[in-house]
Amino acid sequence: MIVDEKKYSIIVVEDNLGDFFLLxxxxxxxxxxxxxxxxxxFSELNAFKEDVENYDIIFLDLSLPDKSGTELVxxxxxxxxxxPVVVLTGYTDFSFALKAIALGASDYLLKDELNSITLYKSxxxxxxxxxxxxxxxxxxxxxxxxxxxxxxxxxxxxAETFQILDVNQAxxxxxxxxxxxxxxxxIKTIFRDEESIFDNHETIITQTHQKKNKEKIITEVKYNKIxxxxxxxxxxxxxxxxxxxxxxxxxxxxxxxxxxIAWIQSHIVRAPLTNITGxxxxxxxxxxxxxxxxxxxxxxSVLELENSINEIVEKTHKS
Amino acid sequence: xxxxxxxIDDDPISIMILKKNLELVEVAQKITTFSNGKDALNHLKxxxxxxxxxxxxxxxxxxxxxxxxxxxxxxxxxTPQNTTIYLLTSSINxxxxxxxxxxxxxxxxxxxxxxxxxxxxxKEENKL
Numbered sequence: 001m002i003v004d005e006k007k008y009s010i011i012v013v014e015d016n017l018g019d020f021f022l023l024x025x026x027x028x029x030x031x032x033x034x035x036x037x038x039x040x041x042f043s044e045l046n047a048f049k050e051d052v053e054n055y056d057i058i059f060l061d062l063s064l065p066d067k068s069g070t071e072l073v074x075x076x077x078x079x080x081x082x083x084p085v086v087v088l089t090g091y092t093d094f095s096f097a098l099k100a101i102a103l104g105a106s107d108y109l110l111k112d113e114l115n116s117i118t119l120y121k122s123x124x125x126x127x128x129x130x131x132x133x134x135x136x137x138x139x140x141x142x143x144x145x146x147x148x149x150x151x152x153x154x155x156x157x158x159a160e161t162f163q164i165l166d167v168n169q170a171x172x173x174x175x176x177x178x179x180x181x182x183x184x185x186x187i188k189t190i191f192r193d194e195e196s197i198f199d200n201h202e203t204i205i206t207q208t209h210q211k212k213n214k215e216k217i218i219t220e221v222k223y224n225k226i227x228x229x230x231x232x233x234x235x236x237x238x239x240x241x242x243x244x245x246x247x248x249x250x251x252x253x254x255x256x257x258x259x260x261i262a263w264i265q266s267h268i269v270r271a272p273l274t275n276i277t278g279x280x281x282x283x284x285x286x287x288x289x290x291x292x293x294x295x296x297x298x299x300x301s302v303l304e305l306e307n308s309i310n311e312i313v314e315k316t317h318k319s
Numbered sequence: 320x321x322x323x324x325x326x327i328d329d330d331p332i333s334i335m336i337l338k339k340n341l342e343l344v345e346v347a348q349k350i351t352t353f354s355n356g357k358d359a360l361n362h363l364k365x366x367x368x369x370x371x372x373x374x375x376x377x378x379x380x381x382x383x384x385x386x387x388x389x390x391x392x393x394x395x396x397x398t399p400q401n402t403t404i405y406l407l408t409s410s411i412n413x414x415x416x417x418x419x420x421x422x423x424x425x426x427x428x429x430x431x432x433x434x435x436x437x438x439x440x441x442k443e444e445n446k447l
Binding site: 262263266267270271273274275277278279281282285286310313 | 330332333336337339340343380409410411412415430431432433434435
């Protein structure tokens with residue numbers, strides 16, 4: 001007989017001691033030195049809940065003195081988030097065993113048919129299967145987080161009816177609608193000004209959208225087809241560029257102003273200055289002014305002014 | 320051959336400075352001044368003769384008709400053989416300088432204030 005030498009830690013919640021000893025016996029037949037923790041009541045398990053995650057599997061009797069049935073299964077599943085729960089049942093409440101599976105239990109075992117082989121198989125099978133379930137849950141959580149916490153607003157809409165199927169938090173924030181206000185409404189609530197909405201898959205297009213307060217925003221939008229709950233859907237990623245466009249316009253306006261200033265510098269301001277320098281040249285050449293000190297200062301000041309203006313003109317031309 | 324000197328400029332001080340400088344380099348010809356391109360154009364339309372010689376100092380920015388418009392107007396009837404045009408402007412805008420190269424009738428692009436040495440050369444070139 002082959003005995004599994006791996007280390008197994010098992011919780012058994014069972015108030016019938018006879019049933020418990022039998023189960024412990026079966027476990028020991030196939031597994032070498034298993035660590036078995038036994039509770040007779042739900043309250044005992046509940047007091048132990050911080051340590052439950054260190055165990056591999058829970059066997060749960062469906063009727064305990066302090067809790068039973070649906071309530072018991074639900075409470076235990078809350079405690080055992082990351083390990084499988086296998087319910088133990090007799091023929092009499094077999095139908096409830098199926099309900100327990102529907103609630104999230106991993107498996108059921110009929111006490112009357114229990115033997116070491118079925119028990120061992122159940123342990124190994126449920127532990128391994130639950131590892132995969134956890135992976136899927138983690139991956140699901142990751143995708144939900146990626147969608148919900150994405151800083152970019154994202155819509156999921158029905159490909160046929162254009163009804164909004166899902167929106168993320170960034171979407172609610174940008175468009176100022178609550179999720180409930182958008183779900184099952186047409187995407188045209190927001191894409192009010194757009195006639196042909198879905199021609200352009202997988203390319204980025206610029207659209208005008210409307211927020212709840214009727215304010216218009218300009219966005220860059222990307223569409224992609226996905227399958228959502230077995231139906232063809234469209235995922236729309238929206239990127240608000242209203243502010244960027246406003247900034248661009250502002251910069252363009254400032255550039256225009258700068259050009260105007262450059263023109264004023266090179267024509268209007270320079271005109272009287274060139275007159276002054278022209279007059280000074282004549283004065284210098286004809287000795288019309290005899291006080292050389294005054295004349296030198298005047299020449300110097302005009303030269304400085306001319307250099308400053310030339311510098312400004314040069315700078316505005318460069319930009 | 321009769322020689323004429325025109326100054327086309329809306330700024331009287333600028334005209335005075337150029338006249339004074341022409342005087343300093345001893346240009347003897349009579350100098351006619353116009354305060355905008357239109358007045359100069361009207362005068363030329365009436366008085367232009369191919370056997371006479373014209374030296375024109377032209378400003379760019381003027382009311383009524385600016386330097387560029389004036390040049391476009393006279394292209395049709397004025398020939399470079401007897402007409403020499405000096406663009407004289409206070410602008411140091413590079414675009415103006417580039418634009419000037421597109422007018423073959425412009426002999427030279429000059430920046431204000433004009434200096435005596437350049438005027439001496441102009442005097443010799445045109446035998447004023």
